[in-house]
Amino acid sequence: MNMTHTTVRPSGRLVRRWGRFALMAVVAAAFLLPFYWALVLSVATRANVFTMPPDFVPSFDFISWVRVFAIAPWGLYFLHSVIITGATIVAVLVTGVLAGYALAEVPFRGREVVMGVLLAALMVPPEAILIPNYVVAYHLHLLNSLAGQVVPFGANVFAVFLFRQFFKTLPVELWDACRMDGARWWQYLRHIAVPLARPVVMTVTLLTFVAQWSQFQWPLIITQGNGARPVEVALSYLQGFDGSHWRELAAASVLTLAPIFLVFLLTQRHLISSVAGRAQI
Amino acid sequence: MVETVPSQPSPPPVVRGPQPSPRRRSVSLGWALVLPALAFLALFTYLPAVLVAAISLFQWNLAGFGASQWVGLHHYAQLFNPISGFLQSLTVTAYYVGMMVPLSIALGLGLAWLVKNRGPRLTAWETFTRSAVFLPYITPAIATSIIWIFIFNPQFGLANAVLTALHLPALGWLTSTTWALPAVMINNLWHNVGFMVILFLAALSNVPQDVVEAAWMDGANGAVTFWHIIRPHLSPVMLLAVILGTIQAMQTFGSIYQMTGGQFGGGGGPLNSTTTTAIYLYKSAFVYFHYGYGAAVGVVLFLVMLGVALAQKQIGERHTFYR
Incomplete structure (x- = not known):
């Protein structure tokens, strides 16, 4: 039996190899198909939208792209989302660097307690505290504002721990040398430690970008009207009121997906390893 | 630019012991540095975690405790009255989580x-x-859920086109109380399985290749090798996948909201067939404005998630090898 096993193997292996390639191609196509279909729908002519079976050949009619900008102020929504995402990234980086540095390199009484308290924050499911968060935002006058979409996400425990882990790996001599030259801790942090931590900065930036760009439930409940509405919520309303306008909806969806695609194409490897690292804590 | 850290002949490694700076200063410096992070978390994590329990005991008015009416455990009594629909939402959640976790792990x-x-x-x-x-x-x-709404359109969608091509009966999908939740599941499987793939890829690369080859040499077939050699090596990651998958599934909101008519009354339709606890909580507070009642739902959700995590950890530790 073992004999037949080995004699069959070469051709069997070839079949398996090509089978695997075919399967990978099918899987990749299946996962990308929804995106492709959205693109096709967004440039379809009216006659090509409601067909059975669906039409997969793009007809390059850009009328819905023109119309979607006429329906709603997408530039404004984009601006909101960009401001919210950018400000959150800055806040998470600053709070993460400072706290991470303190927990790694500044021995102070109560450091263990702070570590424990931070870890406890990870145990709180965001969904469960939705209502008290809303109550707090109400009393801080953060409802219907851009700041109200930044402050609740301004510190991230994972970012703190990432920076702490990194700063712990820096040799003590580095700080000693800086101190000899008369540098203070913030100069050391700004000119030496943080530039060295560039991969961590990148990881935190990417993860915060992805999380904030996709933020939905919180802005849904705290924004009314166009004052502070981000793209995701605007898109949700568009579907609610114009659900039958597939082409415009598809165009708007592609519009909000575009920044994510772009960042993914540029930083693919780093992004994937960031998400992998996120899971390990 | 700064990467060129001068590698001078270093003195014997200095252990960072007592710093020359006086201890008091470093105490205050340490606290000052962790303060910003703690302040953000205090406002939107620690305080709310306490507040949620307090609010649940009131007929809550946004103006504050003074304007709210104390009702004690009344909301909790309501929760467990079948008329409120909360118990049904737990059932829907259990069905959703119970399908999503094994499916996303297997896939x-x-x-x-x-x-x-x-x-x-x-x-x-x-x-x-x-x-x-x-x-x-x-x-x-939201963007991808809108695409999936097209896919599950009963008349012109891709899903029914596939079913028809396979000579299967077309389904009502999002308009059907039976198939709406499975449609949401398919969307979220597609959306989230990449995370599981990354988890398992890391784990698979840790399986020692020589052990696998030794098993092949001894004539073990694929299934036997997987079950007896590879699976034990995966068990720590499997536990992680179960916990993270459960937490993620229990908190799913956006896709359900969007696919089940969120803009028309908060989602969860048709006939509450997709009203998970997350949707139920949202609707209680932000469609019907019963903040106190919604907070009670939040407390129960909190406890359930904590219980699930602890239970899985207990069970997992008993069946997990190679930590």
């Missing part, structure tokens, strides 16, 4: 196996397939 493991590098380096095909599977995970759920 994730299968896909990880498929795109695992066979040689020392990744081929272009493996990289491409990995990217394609991962991409949905980072896309905003």
Whole structure:
């Protein structure tokens, strides 16, 4: 039996190899198909939208792209989302660097307690505290504002721990040398430690970008009207009121997906390893 | 630029012991540095975690405690009265989580196996397939849910086109109380499985290859090798996948809201067939404005999630090898 096993193997292996390639191609196509279909729908002519079976050949009619900008102020929504995402990234980086540095390199009484308290924050499911968060935002006058979409996400425990882990790996001599030259801790942090931590900065930036760009439930409940509405919520309303306008909806969806695609194409490897690292804590 | 840290002949390693700076200063410096992070978390994590329990005991008015009416445990009594629909939402959640966790783990493991590098380096095909599977995970759920609403359109959607091509009966999908939740599941499987693939890829690369080869030499077939050699090596990651998958599934909101008519009364339709606890909580507070009652739902959700995590940890520790 073992004999037949080995004699069959070469051709069997070839079949398996090509089978695997075919399967990978099918899987990749299946996962990308929804995106492709959205693109096709967004440039379809009216006659090509409601067909059975669906039409997969793009007809390059850009009328819905023109119309979607006429329906709603997408530039404004984009601006909101960009401001919210950018400000959150800055806040998470600053709070993460400072706290991470303190927990790694500044021995102070109560450091263990702070570590424990931070870890406890990870145990709180965001969904469960939705209502008290809303109550707090109400009393801080953060409802219907851009700041109200930044402050609740301004510190991230994972970012703190990432920076702490990194700063712990820096040799003590580095700080000693800086101190000899008369540098203070913030100069050391700004000119030496943080530039060295560039991969961590990148990881935190990417993860915060992805999380904030996709933020939905919180802005849904705290924004009314166009004052502070981000793209995701605007898109949700568009579907609610114009659900039958597939082409415009598809165009708007592609519009909000575009920044994510772009960042993914540029930083693919780093992004994937960031998400992998996120899971390990 | 700064990467060129001068590698001078270093003195014998200095242990960072007592700093020359007086202890008091470093105490205050340490606290000052962690303060910003703690302040953000205090406002939107620690305080709310306490507040949620307090609010649940009141007929809450946004103006504050003074304007709210104390009702004690009344909301909790309501929760467990079948008329309120809360128990039904727990059932729907259990169904959703109970399907999503095993399915996403099975699919994730299968896909990880498929795109695992066979040689020392990744081929272009493996990289491409990995990217394609991962991409949905980072896309905003509303945008992709809208695409899935098209796909599940009973008349012109892709899903029914596939079923018809296979000579199967077309389904009502999102308009059907039976098939609406499975439609949401398919969307979220597609959306989230990339995360599982990444988890399992890391785990699979840790399986010692010589042990696997030894098993092959001894005539073990694929299934036996998987079950007895590879599976035990995966068990720590499997536990992680179960916990993270459960937490994620229990908190799913955006896709359900969007696919089940969120803009028309908060989602969860048709006939509450997709009203999970997350949707139920949202509707209680932000459609019907019963903040106190919603907070009670939040407390129960909190406890259930904590209980699930602890239970899984207990069970997992008993059945997990190779920590």
